Amino acid sequence: MKSKTLRKTIEVNSPGRINLIGEHIDYNGGLVLPAAINLRIRLSLKKNYTDTISVWSEDYKKGFKLNLKSIAPSNQQWENYIAGVLFLIDKVVPNKLEGFDCFITSKLPMGSGISSSAALECGIAKGVNALFNLDLSDEELIGIAQQAEHSFVGTNCGVMDQYAVIKGVENGFLLLNCNEHRHTIIPSNLGAHKIVLLNTNVSHNLSTSEYNLRRKECNLALKKIQEVYPEYLFLADVPKSVLLKFKTKMAVHLFKRATYVIEENHRVKKAAKALKKEALRNLGNLMYESHKGLKELYEVSCAELDFLVDFSKTSENVIGSRMMGGGFGGCTINLVHKDYASEFINTASKAYKQEFNIELTPTIVKIGNGVTVHEYEN
Numbered sequence: 001m002k003s004k005t006l007r008k009t010i011e012v013n014s015p016g017r018i019n020l021i022g023e024h025i026d027y028n029g030g031l032v033l034p035a036a037i038n039l040r041i042r043l044s045l046k047k048n049y050t051d052t053i054s055v056w057s058e059d060y061k062k063g064f065k066l067n068l069k070s071i072a073p074s075n076q077q078w079e080n081y082i083a084g085v086l087f088l089i090d091k092v093v094p095n096k097l098e099g100f101d102c103f104i105t106s107k108l109p110m111g112s113g114i115s116s117s118a119a120l121e122c123g124i125a126k127g128v129n130a131l132f133n134l135d136l137s138d139e140e141l142i143g144i145a146q147q148a149e150h151s152f153v154g155t156n157c158g159v160m161d162q163y164a165v166i167k168g169v170e171n172g173f174l175l176l177n178c179n180e181h182r183h184t185i186i187p188s189n190l191g192a193h194k195i196v197l198l199n200t201n202v203s204h205n206l207s208t209s210e211y212n213l214r215r216k217e218c219n220l221a222l223k224k225i226q227e228v229y230p231e232y233l234f235l236a237d238v239p240k241s242v243l244l245k246f247k248t249k250m251a252v253h254l255f256k257r258a259t260y261v262i263e264e265n266h267r268v269k270k271a272a273k274a275l276k277k278e279a280l281r282n283l284g285n286l287m288y289e290s291h292k293g294l295k296e297l298y299e300v301s302c303a304e305l306d307f308l309v310d311f312s313k314t315s316e317n318v319i320g321s322r323m324m325g326g327g328f329g330g331c332t333i334n335l336v337h338k339d340y341a342s343e344f345i346n347t348a349s350k351a352y353k354q355e356f357n358i359e360l361t362p363t364i365v366k367i368g369n370g371v372t373v374h375e376y377e378n
C-alpha cells in the first residue's frame, strides 16, 4: 500500500479593524484607538514545490500566479497587497521563500473602511512566516505589511491598521502610540451599546491621492513649525498654543490640517479616559467632534458620510457617530443602544436610499483577536 506524504498546511484568520477615534493621526505620530473585529479573511497556505506562488480568491472567483524570481507590482490592486509583502519578505530574509498555493475566503468587504487591505497583507505575512519558519517578529511583519502598502499599492499609510490587525485582542481597544509603536489595552466596555458600521458603498477614487496629499500637507505644516521649534518631531506633539503662533505664517489649508491633528490627538486622550470611566456620552460627543474636524478642517469626508452622521443625530439611541478610516467613502462607526440597533439600521437605510439611491450595507461588529495562525498536516 502506498503511504501518503503529509504536507504542512497553514491556516490564517486575519481580521478587519475598526477605529473608535484618532483618524489620520498614525502618520502624525499621535494616539489612535483601534481594535480588531470578528469579521475576517481566511487564508490557507501549502507549499507546492515549484517556483510559483499561486493565489486563488474564492469570493471573487479569480486568482493570479507569481514567479518567485520576478515579483513585481501588478495593475490589479488586490494582487499588490500580497505581492508587495512577498517582495519585501524576500528582501528581509533572502532566498527563504519557495512556491506555495494560497486559497482565500473572506467575510470582509473590500474598500469599506475596515481595512481588508491590512487584513490581507498581515494575513499573508503571518502565513508565509509560519510556512517557511522565517522567525520574523510581529513588529517586523507589521513594518513589512505597511511598507508593502507604500511601495506596491501606493498609499503612504501609517501603522494603525497593520498594528491593530496583528496585535488586536478580544474585548479591548488598543490605545496605540504611533510614534513609539507601543500600546495599552482599554477594555471595550460600551455598556448597552453595539458597534454598528454603516457602509456607504461609495469609494471616491480620490482616496489614495488625497490621502498622500494630506500626509504631505502635514509634513509641510510640521516643517514650518520646526523652523522655530525644532524640538517637535511629530505634528501631534505640537501644543495648540505653539500652532496658533503660525496662523498667519502658513497657508490656510495647512493651518487647518495641523489644527485638526492637534485637536484630534487630544480627543483620543479624552476618549480613552471616557472609555475607562464608561462615560459613554462623553465618548460619543468626542466622536461627533472628530467627524466635524475631519469634515471641516481635514476635508476628507464626503456627502454620503456626512448624511449618515447627521442622520444619527436624529436618534437618541445613537450616542456617537463619525466617518472611519481614510475617508472619501467607506463607512461610519456608530455607537447604538442594543435594543434599537435594528430600528436605527432600518431607518438609516431607508433615508440613505432615498437621498442617494444607493443601498447601505450595515454590519454590527464585535471586537476580536488579531491574526491567528494554525498549523496542521494533511
Ligand code: GAF
Pocket: 022, 023, 024, 025, 026, 027, 115, 157, 158, 159, 160, 161, 325, 326, 327
Ligand atoms: C487608512 C490608513 F491605512 C491608516 O494608516 C490611517 O491613516 C487611516 O487611513 C486614517 O486614520 O486606513
